[in-house]
Amino acid sequence: MSGARPQDADGERDGALAGLAWALARDLRIALRTRSELAVIVAFYAVVVTLFPLATTPDRNTLLTLGPGVLWVSALLASLLSLPRLFAADFADGTLEQMALSPWPLPAIVSGKIAAHWLTTGLPVVLLAPLAALPYGLDGDAIGVLGASLALGTPILSLLGAIGAALTLGVRGAGGLLALLVLPLYVPVLIFGAGAVDAFRAGLGVDANLSLLGAGLIAAAVGAPFAAAAAVRIALD
Amino acid sequence: MANSWYRYASPASFHPVALRLAPVFALAAAILAIAGLYVGFVVAPTDATQGEAYRIIYVHVPTAWMAMFVYLVMAFWSALALGFNTRLSAMMAQALAPTGAIMAALALWTGAFWGRPTWGTYWAWDARMTSTLILLFLYFGVMALRGAIDDPRRADRACAILTLVGAVNVPIIYFSVRWWNTLHQGASVSLTAAPTMAKTMLAGMLLMTFAAWAWCIAAALWRVCAIVVERERGASWLAPDPALKGVT
Numbered sequence: 444m445s446g447a448r449p450q451d452a453d454g455e456r457d458g459a460l461a462g463l464a465w466a467l468a469r470d471l472r473i474a475l476r477t478r479s480e481l482a483v484i485v486a487f488y489a490v491v492v493t494l495f496p497l498a499t500t501p502d503r504n505t506l507l508t509l510g511p512g513v514l515w516v517s518a519l520l521a522s523l524l525s526l527p528r529l530f531a532a533d534f535a536d537g538t539l540e541q542m543a544l545s546p547w548p549l550p551a552i553v554s555g556k557i558a559a560h561w562l563t564t565g566l567p568v569v570l571l572a573p574l575a576a577l578p579y580g581l582d583g584d585a586i587g588v589l590g591a592s593l594a595l596g597t598p599i600l601s602l603l604g605a606i607g608a609a610l611t612l613g614v615r616g617a618g619g620l621l622a623l624l625v626l627p628l629y630v631p632v633l634i635f636g637a638g639a640v641d642a643f644r645a646g647l648g649v650d651a652n653l654s655l656l657g658a659g660l661i662a663a664a665v666g667a668p669f670a671a672a673a674a675v676r677i678a679l680d
Numbered sequence: 681m682a683n684s685w686y687r688y689a690s691p692a693s694f695h696p697v698a699l700r701l702a703p704v705f706a707l708a709a710a711i712l713a714i715a716g717l718y719v720g721f722v723v724a725p726t727d728a729t730q731g732e733a734y735r736i737i738y739v740h741v742p743t744a745w746m747a748m749f750v751y752l753v754m755a756f757w758s759a760l761a762l763g764f765n766t767r768l769s770a771m772m773a774q775a776l777a778p779t780g781a782i783m784a785a786l787a788l789w790t791g792a793f794w795g796r797p798t799w800g801t802y803w804a805w806d807a808r809m810t811s812t813l814i815l816l817f818l819y820f821g822v823m824a825l826r827g828a829i830d831d832p833r834r835a836d837r838a839c840a841i842l843t844l845v846g847a848v849n850v851p852i853i854y855f856s857v858r859w860w861n862t863l864h865q866g867a868s869v870s871l872t873a874a875p876t877m878a879k880t881m882l883a884g885m886l887l888m889t890f891a892a893w894a895w896c897i898a899a900a901l902w903r904v905c906a907i908v909v910e911r912e913r914g915a916s917w918l919a920p921d922p923a924l925k926g927v928t
Contacts, residue, residue, distance in 0.1 A: 606845055610838050614828045623824055624842060627817040628849050631856035638860060659852075670845055673762075677837045 462547025466555025474563040484525045485567045491517040492575045503580050510579030511589060511640035517575075518568050518593060518636075519629050522600040523622055525564035526608040529556060529601075530675065534612045540679050550672040557605045557668065565597035581640070588643040595656040596636040602660075602667035603628050609674035632659065689766050691908045692917040698901045698908075705898035709891050716887030724880040733797040736790050738884050742892035744787035744808075747815060748850075750780035750896060754822075755847035758840035768904075770836035771911070773843060774826060775903035779896050781819035787812055807858035814853050818846045832911055 474481060495513045496506055533539040542552050572593050573586045581589065607625035611617040639652035688694045720738035727734040754776040761770035791809060792802040803809065822839050829835035912918055 603845075606841070610825060610842055611828070614825070615830075616828055620821075620824055620828050623817070624821045627814050627821065627853075628845065630814055631849070631852045634856040634860040666848070670841055674838065674841050677834055677841070680834060 458546060459548050459551040462545070462551035463555040463558070465547070466542070466552040467559050468555075470556050470559030471562065474559065480528065481563050481567065484521050484564050485571060487524055488517050488521040488568050488571060489575060491520055492578075496578070506578075507580045507644075510576060510581050511585075511637045511644075513579070514572055514576055514589060515593070515596075515633055515637040518572070518597060519600065519626070519633060521568050522565065522597065522604055522629075523625060525560070526604040526621060526625070527618065528564070529560050529605055529608045530612055530678075531608070531617075534678065539612075539675060543676060543679055548672075549675065550668040553605065553609075553672045553675065554664075554668040557601050557671070560605070561598045561601040565601055569593045569597055585640055585643055588649050589640045591649075591653060592636040592639040592656060595653060595660055596632045599632050599656070599659050599663045600629060602663040602671075603632075605671040606667055606674055609671045609678060612675070612678035632656070635659070689764075689768050691768050691771065691912055692915065694768055695905055695908045698905050702898050702901035702905065705894045705901065709894035709898055712887050712891035712894060716884050716891050719880060719887060720884035724884050725878055727881075730798050733794065736794045737881075738888045740787060740790040740794055741885055742889040743783045743790065744812060745889060746892045746896055747780055747784035747787050747812060750776050750783055751815060751818070751843075751847065751850065754780060755843050758843040758847075761836055762840045762844070767833075767836070767911075768908075770840060771904050771907045772900070773840065774836070775900045775907055776896075777819055777822050777826070777839075778903065779899045781816060781823065783892070783896065784812055784816040784819060788816065805861065807854070807861040810857045810861070811850075811854045814857070815850065818850070822846070 492513060495509060499505060499509065530539060533542070543549050545552070569590060572590055576586045576589055604621075604625050607621050607628070610624060611621045614620060635652045635655045639649045639656070642652055643649045688697065716738060721735055724735070726732055754773045757769045757773040757776065760766060761773060788809065791812075795804060796802050822842055825842055826835050826839050829838060909918060
């Protein structure tokens with residue numbers, strides 16, 4: 444299945460980290476050279492956030508209730524929109540196959556790619572969220588909670604989404620299928636993420652929500668790269 | 681002993697067995713369903729609080745249980761398919777997905793009809809309803825992924841990974857949804873707080889549960905037979921269909 448790997452354990456550990464770092468640096472460099480694609484995702488987030496008040500009401504109290512959910516659903520959709528970037532181009536030009544054949548473990552390379560994906564598409568959304576939250580009337584502390592929940596939650600979206608993106612490589616109607624596969628898996632992240640802001644506004648503690656998001660992030664970071672790497676290998680067969 | 685079981689991992693030896701077992705389970709499902717419906721609709725008393733409307737429980741609860749249970753069985757076969765690379769395990773998982781989706785859809789549908797007279801609404805964003813709906817979406821996802829991939833062996837493994845990721849997520853989704861709902865408001869009517877059931881009600885529900893169980897097994901076995909014939913049509917153990925003679 445895999446290519447030749449360094450034999451001794453130390454070599455493999457170095458190999459895994461080296462593979463992660465290499466994939467991270469490579470994908471970041473590519474992202475920096477295709478900045479306009481990244482700007483599209485951030486702009487998409489801003490536009491979706493703008494649509495909800497137009498579709499409902501400019502009433503301040505309603506928007507205050509809707510706000511956290513809208514900002515989170517928009518983050519989900521932006522993440523979904525950006526997922527094909529993760530593997531599709533590398534799959535199309537054969538780079539992904541070379542990565543699978545390289546001596547580095549594929550889950551490490553996939554981890555690096557996911558990290559780069561979050562830094563280039565998730566992090567901008569996290570940074571934009573406070574600005575997007577202002578028109579919804581959220582105050583400073585609530586925005587802080589929202590930012591924290593997005594900072595913990597959006598990496599989970601990239602990790603889970605990577606599995607869906609890998610499973611739909613080279614598949615008919617990949618875009619719509621990806622949404623069907625990934626969005627149901629996002630449900631817990633959405634509930635805990637938007638719930639953190641709701642809990643804060645209701646005067647309850649946010650520790651439970653943020654702890655659960657953190658636990659989910661750790662579990663996803665450990666498990667998802669292996670599932671995504673297995674899915675990549677299936678796509679390459 | 682063990683070898684005789686492994687023998688049935690081969691589609692060629694499993695197919696005739698499944699073809700013979702499926703009608704047995706279908707007959708059992710029919711008998712159990714007739715008995716269960718008789719007990720449920722004729723023998724069982726009218727519920728003190730919900731009147732006659734409660735009788736939909738005899739369809740609703742068995743289908744809801746099967747919707748969850750079939751996903752577990754599907755995950756089990758998917759794990760076997762990935763672990764041992766056995767074709768038949770993947771075919772079983774493939775055969776179970778539509779059955780599970782039907783069960784989830786039936787549970788939601790009957791739940792809506794039950795909710796209308798008792799809760800006054802078809803849909804209440806109750807934790808169980810919402811997680812069953814998401815379970816239905818997961819079934820749709822597995823079936824859609826299967827349909828989008830032409831190579832059946834690749835589809836087997838892709839669907840197996842998706843099923844297992846979903847299986848890890850199902851309990852998380854269930855508890856997150858339950859938590860979300862309790863944050864907002866408690867359900868107005870709770871099943872767990874309902875008065876203890878009369879013995880005949882329980883008997884009717886158990887009969888219907890076994891009927892649903894037998895029906896799922898029969899449907900999955902018939903479907904797996906069709907899948908085996910479809911996928912192994914080039915194999916020599918399948919006698920060529922006389923209708924296809926000369927077609928090559």
